[in-house]
Amino acid sequence: MRSSNVSAYSYIAPAFALLGLVLFAPVFYGGWYSLQDIRYGAPMGFAGFKNFARLLDEPDMGATLLRTFIHTGFSVVITIAIALGLAVWIDHLAPRFAFLVQIIVIVPWIISTVVAALLFRWVFLNDIGLAAWAARALGFGSFQPLTSPAGAMSLLIAISVWKRVGYAVIILLAGLKSIPDDYNEAARIDGANGWQIFRRITLPLLKTPLLLVAIVLTLSNINTVETPLVTTGGGPGDATRILAIDVYERAFVNFDLGGATAMALLMFAGNIILVVAYVRFTKWKA
Amino acid sequence: MKRQFTRRAALLAGLAIATLAGGMAEASAQTIRMWTFLNPAGNAPREKALAEIIANFEKANPGAKVSVEPQVWDQMTPKFLAAAQQGTAPDIVWVITDLLGDAIKSGSLADLNKLFADKWSTERKKDNAGAYWDLCQVDGKQYCMFQSRNYVGLYYRPDLLKEAGIDPDKLTTWPAFIDAAKKLTAKEPAGTVTRYGFGQAWSEAQPDPQIVIPYMLAKQGDLFDAQGRARFATAAGIEGLTLQTEMVTKHEVTPKLVTSWTVDDLYEQFSAGRVAMITGASVRVSTLQARMGKDKVGFMLYPGVDGKPHSPGVMAGWAVGVWSKGKNVDLAGKFVEYMGGAEADKIWVNVGGQTPGLASTPATMPDFIADPANAYLAVAGKGSATAGWLAPIAFSVGGYRQALNKAAQEVVTNGLSPKEALERAERDFNRRNNR
Numbered sequence: 001m002r003s004s005n006v007s008a009y010s011y012i013a014p015a016f017a018l019l020g021l022v023l024f025a026p027v028f029y030g031g032w033y034s035l036q037d038i039r040y041g042a043p044m045g046f047a048g049f050k051n052f053a054r055l056l057d058e059p060d061m062g063a064t065l066l067r068t069f070i071h072t073g074f075s076v077v078i079t080i081a082i083a084l085g086l087a088v089w090i091d092h093l094a095p096r097f098a099f100l101v102q103i104i105v106i107v108p109w110i111i112s113t114v115v116a117a118l119l120f121r122w123v124f125l126n127d128i129g130l131a132a133w134a135a136r137a138l139g140f141g142s143f144q145p146l147t148s149p150a151g152a153m154s155l156l157i158a159i160s161v162w163k164r165v166g167y168a169v170i171i172l173l174a175g176l177k178s179i180p181d182d183y184n185e186a187a188r189i190d191g192a193n194g195w196q197i198f199r200r201i202t203l204p205l206l207k208t209p210l211l212l213v214a215i216v217l218t219l220s221n222i223n224t225v226e227t228p229l230v231t232t233g234g235g236p237g238d239a240t241r242i243l244a245i246d247v248y249e250r251a252f253v254n255f256d257l258g259g260a261t262a263m264a265l266l267m268f269a270g271n272i273i274l275v276v277a278y279v280r281f282t283k284w285k286a
Numbered sequence: 287m288k289r290q291f292t293r294r295a296a297l298l299a300g301l302a303i304a305t306l307a308g309g310m311a312e313a314s315a316q317t318i319r320m321w322t323f324l325n326p327a328g329n330a331p332r333e334k335a336l337a338e339i340i341a342n343f344e345k346a347n348p349g350a351k352v353s354v355e356p357q358v359w360d361q362m363t364p365k366f367l368a369a370a371q372q373g374t375a376p377d378i379v380w381v382i383t384d385l386l387g388d389a390i391k392s393g394s395l396a397d398l399n400k401l402f403a404d405k406w407s408t409e410r411k412k413d414n415a416g417a418y419w420d421l422c423q424v425d426g427k428q429y430c431m432f433q434s435r436n437y438v439g440l441y442y443r444p445d446l447l448k449e450a451g452i453d454p455d456k457l458t459t460w461p462a463f464i465d466a467a468k469k470l471t472a473k474e475p476a477g478t479v480t481r482y483g484f485g486q487a488w489s490e491a492q493p494d495p496q497i498v499i500p501y502m503l504a505k506q507g508d509l510f511d512a513q514g515r516a517r518f519a520t521a522a523g524i525e526g527l528t529l530q531t532e533m534v535t536k537h538e539v540t541p542k543l544v545t546s547w548t549v550d551d552l553y554e555q556f557s558a559g560r561v562a563m564i565t566g567a568s569v570r571v572s573t574l575q576a577r578m579g580k581d582k583v584g585f586m587l588y589p590g591v592d593g594k595p596h597s598p599g600v601m602a603g604w605a606v607g608v609w610s611k612g613k614n615v616d617l618a619g620k621f622v623e624y625m626g627g628a629e630a631d632k633i634w635v636n637v638g639g640q641t642p643g644l645a646s647t648p649a650t651m652p653d654f655i656a657d658p659a660n661a662y663l664a665v666a667g668k669g670s671a672t673a674g675w676l677a678p679i680a681f682s683v684g685g686y687r688q689a690l691n692k693a694a695q696e697v698v699t700n701g702l703s704p705k706e707a708l709e710r711a712e713r714d715f716n717r718r719n720n721r
Contacts, residue, residue, distance in 0.1 A: 040392040041368025058717075125551060126560070127541055128478065146546040147699055233491045236545045236699035237692060253490070254685050254718045255364045255385075 027268065034265050038258040051262035060238065068242040071153065072221040075160040079217055080210070082161065083168030088198070090169070091176045102170065109166035117230035120159050121146075149239030152232045156240050159227050164220065168213045175209030176202070215278050219271055243267055317351040318614045318621060319376035321366060322604070323359035324434075331572040332434060335638030339630045343621055350617055360492050363389060370394035370609060377618035380604040381430060384686075386421065387679030390429045395607035397427040401619030413644045414626070421676050422605055430605035431626040433634070434569055435641045437666040437674060438495050438600045441556060441566040441574070444584040446470055446481075454586045458595045460501075460529060467539035470562035483539035485561030486530070487552040488695055490688040494549045496565055497533075498690055500588040500597035501526030503675050514681030516715040518690065519708035527690075527704040531697040545695045567602070568666035572639020575659065585662035587669045601674035641666045682719060689715040 034051050036043035055061060086105060090098045108116065123131045124146050135143030145151030179202060187197045225244040228234060234241040234249065241249075247267065251260035324330075326337035340352045355376060357365065363385040369375040370392065381389045389395055403411070418432035442454055450469045457463045467483030474480055486496055502509060505522030517523070533540040547555070549566075556564045557578055566585075574583045588597040606625065608618040624630055631647045634640040635654065641663050642648050648655050648667075655663060677683045692714075693707035702710070 040371060040388060040394070041364055042371030125543065125546065126555075127543055128480070128560075144543055147542045149699060152546075229491075232546060233489050233548075235490060235692070236695040237702075239699070249490075250718075252361060252364070253688055255682075256718065257368075 027265075030261050030265055030268075034258065034262040036258060038256075038261075041255070041257060047258065051258040052266070054259055055263055055266070060241075063238065064241055064243055064246050067153070067238075067240070068222060068244075071156060071160070071240075071242050072218055074157045075164075075221045076214060076217045078157065079161045079165050079168055080213060083165050083172055083213070084206075084210075086165070086169045087172035087176055088202075090173055102173070105169050106166035108163050111163075113163065113224075113226040114230055116163055117159065117227045120155065121231050124155065146232060147236060149236060152236060152239050156228055156231060159231065160221055160224070163227070164217055168217065171209050171213050172206060175206045179205045211278060215275055218274060218278075222267065222271065222274075316349060316614055316617050317353050318378060318612075318618045320352055320354050320378040320380075320618075320621075321357050321362055321376045322354060322380040323357055323362060324354070325356040326354050331576060332569070332634075332638040332640065335633050335636075335640070338633050338637055339625055342629065342633075343624050346624075347617075347620070350621075352621055366609075367392055367394060370611070373611065375609045375612065377609055377612040377614045378606060378622060379609060380433065380606050383421075383602045383605060383677050383679075384684045385682060386430070386605045388682050388684075389605075389607065390424055390679065394610055395429040396610040396612075396615055396619070397429065398422075398431065398608065398619065398622065399426075399428045401608065401616065402623045403428050413628075413646050415645070417601070417670070417674065417676055418603060418643075421679060422607075424679075430607040431622055432603045432643065433606050433625060434638075435603040435643060435666075435670070436601065437568045437641065437669045438565065438602070439568065439588055439665070439669060440563055440586050441571070442563045442584045442586060443556075443559075443582060445582060446562045447584075454584060457586065458589050460589045460591065463589045464533070464537050464539065467533070467563060468537060471539050479538075479541070481559060482541050482561045483563060484533055485547070485552050485555055485564040486533065486540055486544045487547040487549045487565070488545050488691045489548040489551070490691050491548050492550075493687040493691050494565060494567055495600040495687055496530055496691060496694065497588065498523065498526035498530045498694070499687075500599055501529055501591065503600075504591045504594060504597035508675075508678075509686060510678060510681070510683065513721060514678075514683070514719065515721045516686065516689070516712040518693070518712040518715070519705060523708045524704045527693060527697065527708055531694055531704065534698050542698060545699055568641060568662060568669075569603075571662045575639070580659035583662075585665050587665060587673060596669070596673045598673040598675040599669050601670055601676045635663065639663075641670070681721075685718060686715060 037045045037047040090101050145155040183201050223244055225248050228240050228245050232240040234245045247260050247263050250256045324333045324336045363382045366379045422430040452466045470483035472481040502522045534542050552564050555561050571585050590596045606622055631644045635642050689711040693711040696702040696707040
């Protein structure tokens, strides 16, 4: 028994070593880097927790966290709500039509994020562009989301929802397909209506895919840098300056690599805490 | 069977000899790596000029090869600084002016005096003299030579100004400029603006200096104090930012969307005829002329204040240096010297549409300089000589343009007063630079 364990471990050891190198080495390197005094892009000496302390002194840090929370919270909730509705609808469609709808829904997910962000930017960049024309045609008058703080944040959330809803639909649809028809039939025989079936049977049985979707969406929204960078650049003012943009700007605009690494590490820790909290909160069992 | 074996052996031996010979030839060739934002395989005028200069150099120096590794312009210098510390930097690098001080202080750039400039004649030294040459000099050492010299001023559409009866030479005060911008702003009967008089770019992404900067420079001479702390929230700064933002809020000659426009967006809008005048860098004139037609792009200096005809424009450019710890320092120095020499300077001007780097160059190409389409070269040259401002290198000034662009955004979109916005910009700049 023991020798077979040794053989098994020896088989998976190379893969684990490679994974460790690719996944964990950057984290440890980042940890070491964040404790250094970085000048001209290179560590010049041990700085202790100075880089972290500087972050706490930032007067705008609270506002950046709040914006990140708003962006992530609204994006995740709206995406899941729309995806759930779409998944349930697709589940009731004829197979061929359902397949076609799935293809359409998944397209934004497979488009490059930068390309998608650029497309949205071009649409809203000009006051005589496509969006402005559509808004005027619909009687909304002038429509320039990039020039107002609320508009810019709403646009970012809209792009996030558009981009990620396809992924959520596919996962939730897979969850719906795995629910045996017998349960619904039994409920119907017992006199349950559609809403009651959905509320009492479908939703509880979708707990695992919902949790998975929520975790993936939360992490991807917290860590997204391409969409805000390309679409709004964090502006106007600080309106869309979320944590990921702040890390980027520290590193590549102000060249404060020590501060940027410290902040990235804190975000990494935050990501882990969030995942653990989700799993605990929903008492997930695999 | 035996014959077949012999043939195979002969073939293999031949291949081995050919490979060995190729390897030896490669070993005798010396390759220097260069980081620049220009891609010699590209079609932009400056890229074509660089390709020609490299080809000429390689022809004149058999065995030498210049390998260009194109980089993203605003990340190139920090990347070079990091690579130099780790021993992987290229032999030659183009350093952005804002970070030139950091590059010199880091010890990553070689002294060009030792490599070649000490051997120059007095005439040659005189030919190169000027503010750009001086900027590279620290404690008697010469750390760089400038290429792609840039002067930030104003682009205009000569045809549209002519149509509106506006003489660009007379736009020497801001009120006159605003009047011209109003005349150039065109509206449909329904009120939709089809063309704005003046375009700006206030995005924080890869920003060019906007008009608050020349205004402040004209009034207070500099943007920083001796310790490198920002001097934005001053009376001049407040007036300048008010002027800049009122182009949107009061005079309505600039669209509100400029809060999110990048310089590239601005050039696109200008090319498309959506704006008649824009802030812009002289180095891009040739590119836009190639796209729009030579008669469609003019370049002028900023209007002045307090009776002066022009406000100072930001001078910039690319400080080309040799990595001090590179393996091919001598050859790299030779190429940098050639790239800034008389033959290459003519190519930069003629093919690349760049402002001459040497005092002697204009006299060698009078017809080119006299061509009205190339008048921008003389304008940029005049600006550099009479009104230009080079960012100091005693301290890092990276991020000042972003901070001022954000201040303009805050005024127009968040309703902050220019004073509040500039105080915030000043505080952010100083904090981020640990000052």
